[in-house]
Amino acid sequence: MKKTFIRAAVMAAIFAAAPALAHEYKLGQIEIDHPYSRAMLPGAAVGGGYLKIVNHGEADRLLRVTTSRAKSTQLHEMQMGDDVMTMREMTDGLEIPAHGVLELKPGAFHVMFMNVAEPFKEGERVKATLTFEKAGSVDVDFVVGAPAGAPPPMPSMRAAMTIWRISMPRRMRTPIMITPPIICRPPPAIPRRISPRS
Numbered sequence: 001m002k003k004t005f006i007r008a009a010v011m012a013a014i015f016a017a018a019p020a021l022a023h024e025y026k027l028g029q030i031e032i033d034h035p036y037s038r039a040m041l042p043g044a045a046v047g048g049g050y051l052k053i054v055n056h057g058e059a060d061r062l063l064r065v066t067t068s069r070a071k072s073t074q075l076h077e078m079q080m081g082d083d084v085m086t087m088r089e090m091t092d093g094l095e096i097p098a099h100g101v102l103e104l105k106p107g108a109f110h111v112m113f114m115n116v117a118e119p120f121k122e123g124e125r126v127k128a129t130l131t132f133e134k135a136g137s138v139d140v141d142f143v144v145g146a147p148a149g150a151p152p153p154m155p156s157m158r159a160a161m162t163i164w165r166i167s168m169p170r171r172m173r174t175p176i177m178i179t180p181p182i183i184c185r186p187p188p189a190i191p192r193r194i195s196p197r198s
């Protein structure tokens with residue numbers, strides 16, 4: 001009896017606290033759970049966006065995410081190799097299966113906010129618009145949480161993506177193109193040139 005009461009009290013406390021921690025949106029048959037981002041390091045220009053999409057209806061696609069806080073925004077897929085991570089842009093958007101779930105999370109599909117002038121700060125809300133192929137558009141807030149544990153290799157990622165963009169003709173930038181690997185270890189030392197002594 002007492003145990004039941006304690007359990008009920010704990011559950012009540014959890015549910016009472018829930019609205020502050022999670023937030024959700026509804027758009028027709030689409031449910032969007034807790035869009036969030038992470039605080040960016042000062043000077044960082046790239047940030048990730050994560051959310052869960054639950055589809056209670058027929059199949060749809062998340063086509064794009066737009067925000068005034070980033071010069072451009074892409075949908076990415078991340079894959080981890082041995083000590084190399086690669087990201088590719090999903091130019092056709094991301095499918096949400098009928099009565100299925102699409103989760104954008106660290107290390108997998110994610111929103112990539114690029115060329116962010118003002119780095120996201122912990123505790124703020126970044127306004128954005130999600131556009132779906134069938135359901136249409138909805139305004140959401142990405143709640144900015146604590147920064148990721150380890151500082152992500154942003155400068156090398158930016159460099160890799162810049163090189164990739166410059167080197168690829170526009171017509172070749174198809175979804176099957178994979179961005180060059182982002183090397184997470186320091187580059188090999190450049191051999192010093194020894195000039196022959198005269």
Ligand SMILES: [Cu+2]
Binds near residue numbers: 076077078110111112
């Ligand atoms: Cu990315």
